[in-house]
Amino acid sequence: DQQVKQNSPSLSVQEGRISILNCDYTNSMFDYFLWYKKYPAEGPTFLISISSIKDKNEDGRFTVFLNKSAKHLSLHIVPSQPGDSAVYFCAASGSGFQKLVFGTGTRLLVSP
Amino acid sequence: DTGVSQNPRHKITKRGQNVTFRCDPISEHNRLYWYRQTLGQGPEFLTYFQNEAQLEKSRLLSDRFSAERPKGSFSTLEIQRTEQGDSAMYLCASSLGGGGRTQYFGPGTRLLVL
Numbered sequence: 613d614q615q616v617k618q619n620s621p622s623l624s625v626q627e628g629r630i631s632i633l634n635c636d637y638t639n640s641m642f643d644y645f646l647w648y649k650k651y652p653a654e655g656p657t658f659l660i661s662i663s664s665i666k667d668k669n670e671d672g673r674f675t676v677f678l679n680k681s682a683k684h685l686s687l688h689i690v691p692s693q694p695g696d697s698a699v700y701f702c703a704a705s706g707s708g709f710q711k712l713v714f715g716t717g718t719r720l721l722v723s724p
Numbered sequence: 725d726t727g728v729s730q731n732p733r734h735k736i737t738k739r740g741q742n743v744t745f746r747c748d749p750i751s752e753h754n755r756l757y758w759y760r761q762t763l764g765q766g767p768e769f770l771t772y773f774q775n776e777a778q779l780e781k782s783r784l785l786s787d788r789f790s791a792e793r794p795k796g797s798f799s800t801l802e803i804q805r806t807e808q809g810d811s812a813m814y815l816c817a818s819s820l821g822g823g824g825r826t827q828y829f830g831p832g833t834r835l836l837v838l
Binding site: 701 | 728730755757759764765766767768769772779780782815817819826827828829830831832834
């Protein structure tokens with residue numbers, strides 16, 4: 613039962629263009645969503661989060677959009693840089709429980 | 725400002741041996757979490773503590789696994805009688821608690837059971 617899904621295992625983008633990573637969830641109890649970036653052999657690094665009371669949150673080059681009716685969120689990276697190449701995980705939690713539920717990740721490759 | 729630290733970073737052991745991992749959370753964080761990540765998957769929740777109290781355990785946490793957080797500071801995760809299926813990256817995270825729901829992860833401990 614995969615409650616958080618990232619259906620694109622990989623994404624290739626050219627430097628300077630926009631990267632759009634997508635995430636879908638099924639549990640309507642989720643009310644807090646996060647994106648993490650992970651390099652090999654390292655722990656996940658927090659990027660940006662959004663509460664369900666908002667539909668957009670922006671931090672520098674990173675913007676997260678939340679569409680509650682569609683149970684969909686996306687991470688936009690503009691402009692993309694080669695250093696952004698990593699695996700990106702979407703995660704969700706609910707007010708009634710503390711654990712994070714993760715998707716399976718999307719590998720982003722930004723080429724010069 | 726130190727982040728979450730984990731030791732050791734790598735552990736190789738033989739099947740049947742016991743192993744113990746340590747996690748030191750961000751100092752003012754009262755919530756501490758353990759996750760496990762296998763190849764091609766996202767991290768999966770194992771257990772979490774609020775201060776010294778262990779408040780939730782996943783069904784992934786078999787009776788060979790035990791976690792403690794004495795005095796509400798660092799935490800240890802012990803695996804007894806390791807099996808090859810225990811090979812994974814073990815991740816620790818901490819959060820402020822209350823309204824602070826963002827979890828910050830350590831570098832992980834990679835376990836290989838031969």
